[in-house]
Amino acid sequence: MDTSAPSPSVRRKAGPRGLPVLGSFFPMLQEPLALANKLHAEYGDVSLVRVYGYPIAFLRNPVDVKRVLIDEPLVFPKPRIVNPFNGNGLTVSQGDVWKRQRHMVQPMFHKEKVRQWAGIFSDELSKGVRRWSDLGARGESFDMYTEAARLMFGVMWRTCFDETPREEFFASIMDAIDVFGRRRGPWGTLYFKLLPRLDPNPERIGTALWLINGWIYARLSRRRERGTQDGDITLLSALVEARARDTSEPMEDKQVRDEIVNLFGASFEMIATSLTWAVHACTQHPEVTRAIREEVRSVCGSEPPKYEDVAKLTYTNRVVQEINRLNPPAWTILRETAGEVEVGGVLLPKGTQLLMCPYAIHRHPDHWKDADTFDPDRFLPERMTGMHKCAYVPFGAGQRICVGQHMSQVDTVQTLATLLQQCDVEYLGKNPVEWQTRLTFVPKRGMPMRVSARKG
Ligand code: HEM
Numbered sequence: 001m002d003t004s005a006p007s008p009s010v011r012r013k014a015g016p017r018g019l020p021v022l023g024s025f026f027p028m029l030q031e032p033l034a035l036a037n038k039l040h041a042e043y044g045d046v047s048l049v050r051v052y053g054y055p056i057a058f059l060r061n062p063v064d065v066k067r068v069l070i071d072e073p074l075v076f077p078k079p080r081i082v083n084p085f086n087g088n089g090l091t092v093s094q095g096d097v098w099k100r101q102r103h104m105v106q107p108m109f110h111k112e113k114v115r116q117w118a119g120i121f122s123d124e125l126s127k128g129v130r131r132w133s134d135l136g137a138r139g140e141s142f143d144m145y146t147e148a149a150r151l152m153f154g155v156m157w158r159t160c161f162d163e164t165p166r167e168e169f170f171a172s173i174m175d176a177i178d179v180f181g182r183r184r185g186p187w188g189t190l191y192f193k194l195l196p197r198l199d200p201n202p203e204r205i206g207t208a209l210w211l212i213n214g215w216i217y218a219r220l221s222r223r224r225e226r227g228t229q230d231g232d233i234t235l236l237s238a239l240v241e242a243r244a245r246d247t248s249e250p251m252e253d254k255q256v257r258d259e260i261v262n263l264f265g266a267s268f269e270m271i272a273t274s275l276t277w278a279v280h281a282c283t284q285h286p287e288v289t290r291a292i293r294e295e296v297r298s299v300c301g302s303e304p305p306k307y308e309d310v311a312k313l314t315y316t317n318r319v320v321q322e323i324n325r326l327n328p329p330a331w332t333i334l335r336e337t338a339g340e341v342e343v344g345g346v347l348l349p350k351g352t353q354l355l356m357c358p359y360a361i362h363r364h365p366d367h368w369k370d371a372d373t374f375d376p377d378r379f380l381p382e383r384m385t386g387m388h389k390c391a392y393v394p395f396g397a398g399q400r401i402c403v404g405q406h407m408s409q410v411d412t413v414q415t416l417a418t419l420l421q422q423c424d425v426e427y428l429g430k431n432p433v434e435w436q437t438r439l440t441f442v443p444k445r446g447m448p449m450r451v452s453a454r455k456g
Helices: 025-030 032-043 062-071 095-109 111-116 118-137 144-161 167-180 185-194 202-226 235-241 253-284 286-300 307-312 314-326 405-422
Strands: 046-051 054-059 333-336 341-343 346-348 353-356 423-427 435-437 441-443 448-453
Touching: 025 032, 025 046, 032 046, 032 054, 046 346, 054 062, 054 346, 062 333, 062 341, 062 353, 095 111, 095 235, 095 253, 111 118, 111 405, 118 144, 118 307, 118 405, 118 423, 118 448, 144 167, 144 235, 144 253, 144 405, 167 202, 202 235, 202 253, 235 253, 253 286, 253 314, 253 405, 253 423, 253 441, 286 307, 286 314, 286 405, 307 314, 307 405, 314 405, 405 423
Parallel strands: 054 353
Antiparallel strands: 046 054, 333 353, 341 346, 423 448, 435 441
């Protein structure tokens, strides 16, 4: 008996054939999330295409997503992602290294740990809001995405090193993200291998790497020489002090460097993206802005919102949850198949790259009503009862779920609440906002805004 034959329920055709040899190369290069949305509309929950013969599947049904992320991580491992920034840090490592590192890093982001950075956050936030309203007072507008990234970059830099970043670091790293964002995952690397003329400027990545490595290794060697110091709450120190569960060994310098870069890279741009879309939504829904202001007034009076207030700002929390549903900053969660396997009636060959796009999952017609409507109250506890565990996955799910989930929610809510408490915000661009996927899900032509201090 041929046990490898697919069951009769297995559909064979789950996507377009595409061009000879190239397959779906061009739509994938142009905009993978647009391709995902198109394929889900035409082929349903699971679709399969090929790029240069390599199979790529898109999944959007929460039932399949749960199987991949929670139930069968060995059947659907995270693929090996090689890039010059991340080394072997938490976002990309696998197997025993990942397990060891996860155990050491995760406790650094527990609620009580995040609270100790609240002073840094409030300080940077008040500087940021002042900077935006000063620009407004001079009649100047700005791109909210760049400014939110600047704010979060400063916050994360101080959290890591207790120092203020130099402007050249911000400029160089944003530039590297811009260049690097075009190489999306393993298939992106493949494009640039096969069509090297598409590879955008590797020196710009080199410059950013040189700056980052030089900076981190200098601070690390100073920290090792100095030893432990009371009141040092930097992430750098936490990484130096961490010990492996089984061997009690500390991390080597290269691993500390990799974790700093991973945590930095996984955090500041993601939060900045979430904030950008949240501020835009408030400019488009005056009733939401009014409700946030009312809530902030009743919880904080005229004082700026603090870390302790954030949990009480329940409506503002729902606004941020809804933004992360409609415009999830992490536009895809990537896995691959360890062997041939059937998912949702489609037989996927070994080595298939699985793209689970929260944008599509969060609009699944069986799980979300009026999915394109902005409705923060859909996150009221009574309306969330019975919701599938993987219908809402902006931070992933299962063993590799985001370690920074609490930190991002607090930072985004506190920023939105503070900005709307103190300022009026005007969106100066066109609607609907065109989006694109880079490292995160960003507005294609920026998010022009003008901010002015509120009177009274
Ligand atoms: C709005 C903000 C954020 C979003 C939307 C987000 C999203 C995600 C998602 C979807 C994953 C899972 C990836 C996967 O399963 O392959 C992830 C993992 C991760 N995130 Fe976040 N994240 C955010 C903020 C942060 C912050 C603030 C930090 C740390 C300071 C952080 C650190 C990480 C790390 C280290 C991982 C890898 C975990 C592992 O593989 O074990 N993220 N994030």
